[in-house]
Amino acid sequence: MSIAIQNFEAQELYYPEIAEISAVKRFTAKEKWFEITLPGGRSLGHQPGQFVQVSLFGAGEAPISVTSSPTKKGAFELCVREVGMLTNVLHSLETGSKIGIRGPFGRGFDVESFKGKDILIIGGGIGIVPLRSLINYVIDNRKDFGRLIIAYGAKSPDELLYPEELVQWENSKEIEYHVTVDQGTPEWKGNTGVITTLIPPLDLDLENTIAAVVGPPIMYKFVLMSLKTKRVPDENIYMSLERRMKCGVGKCGHCQINHSYVCQEGPVYHYPEIKNLQEAI
Numbered sequence: 001m002s003i004a005i006q007n008f009e010a011q012e013l014y015y016p017e018i019a020e021i022s023a024v025k026r027f028t029a030k031e032k033w034f035e036i037t038l039p040g041g042r043s044l045g046h047q048p049g050q051f052v053q054v055s056l057f058g059a060g061e062a063p064i065s066v067t068s069s070p071t072k073k074g075a076f077e078l079c080v081r082e083v084g085m086l087t088n089v090l091h092s093l094e095t096g097s098k099i100g101i102r103g104p105f106g107r108g109f110d111v112e113s114f115k116g117k118d119i120l121i122i123g124g125g126i127g128i129v130p131l132r133s134l135i136n137y138v139i140d141n142r143k144d145f146g147r148l149i150i151a152y153g154a155k156s157p158d159e160l161l162y163p164e165e166l167v168q169w170e171n172s173k174e175i176e177y178h179v180t181v182d183q184g185t186p187e188w189k190g191n192t193g194v195i196t197t198l199i200p201p202l203d204l205d206l207e208n209t210i211a212a213v214v215g216p217p218i219m220y221k222f223v224l225m226s227l228k229t230k231r232v233p234d235e236n237i238y239m240s241l242e243r244r245m246k247c248g249v250g251k252c253g254h255c256q257i258n259h260s261y262v263c264q265e266g267p268v269y270h271y272p273e274i275k276n277l278q279e280a281i
Contacts, residue, residue: 180197
């Protein structure tokens with residue numbers, strides 16, 4: 001490999017590209033949705049489940065999951081929870097503001113191997129953000145997949161993301177949509193309880209169902225127990241691990257779990273790869 005090519009690849013990995021915020025929408029008190037346009041309207045070229053490194057000069061850099069499907073061209077989308085200095089500054093930006101983007105990074109969902117299968121989405125809280133990329137990929141390539149089953153849980157009705165799309169999912173004849181909240185309100189008419197309450201009633205074709213699970217770390221143990229009770233094979237389960245990734249390229253060790261670097265071998269893992277990996281779950 002020539003030095004010129006090596007330098008180019010290093011630049012692609014380490015140097016942020018200046019992109020523009022082309023649209024902003026507030027979802028909740030803590031989350032905002034952003035549409036990001038790269039120079040020339042170039043597509044990001046990601047897989048569902050991958051992330052980008054977002055940088056703001058003077059505020060730092062942070063990994064943020066891509067929430068739009070690769071089938072969306074000309075721009076990509078992020079949904080950002082305000083949890084620290086960088087996200088606080090990002091929430092203050094408006095349409096036309098410039099930000100730095102590196103990526104996409106990591107391993108996403110292997111959508112090619114999912115084709116012909118029923119897809120069971122299990123999303124807890126902000127875990128629905130990367131799962132939305134997979135959901136919309138399946139919707140946009142509907143003939144390539146079997147049933148699409150979505151189980152989505154949040155702490156309260158006010159914390160449910162993508163409210164307009166949730167209505168579409170609920171009304172769609174091609175989507176089996178189930179939702180729950182930990183704590184309801186007087187206006188809430190849906191299911192109340194943790195997300196695992198949605199799993200037992202599901203009628204699944206066990207050998208033909210792929211389960212994609214994303215949520216807070218505390219959720220995984222109980223979701224896995226529920227899936228095992230349903231007799232979903234381990235080989236049919238994929239999950240995205242939340243770790244504090246820093247560099248995105250496997251150099252800093254910030255996200256390392258024993259021998260595995262989440263920013264490289266994840267964030268999406270095939271469950272058999274990590275079920276015996278200490279501290280993974």
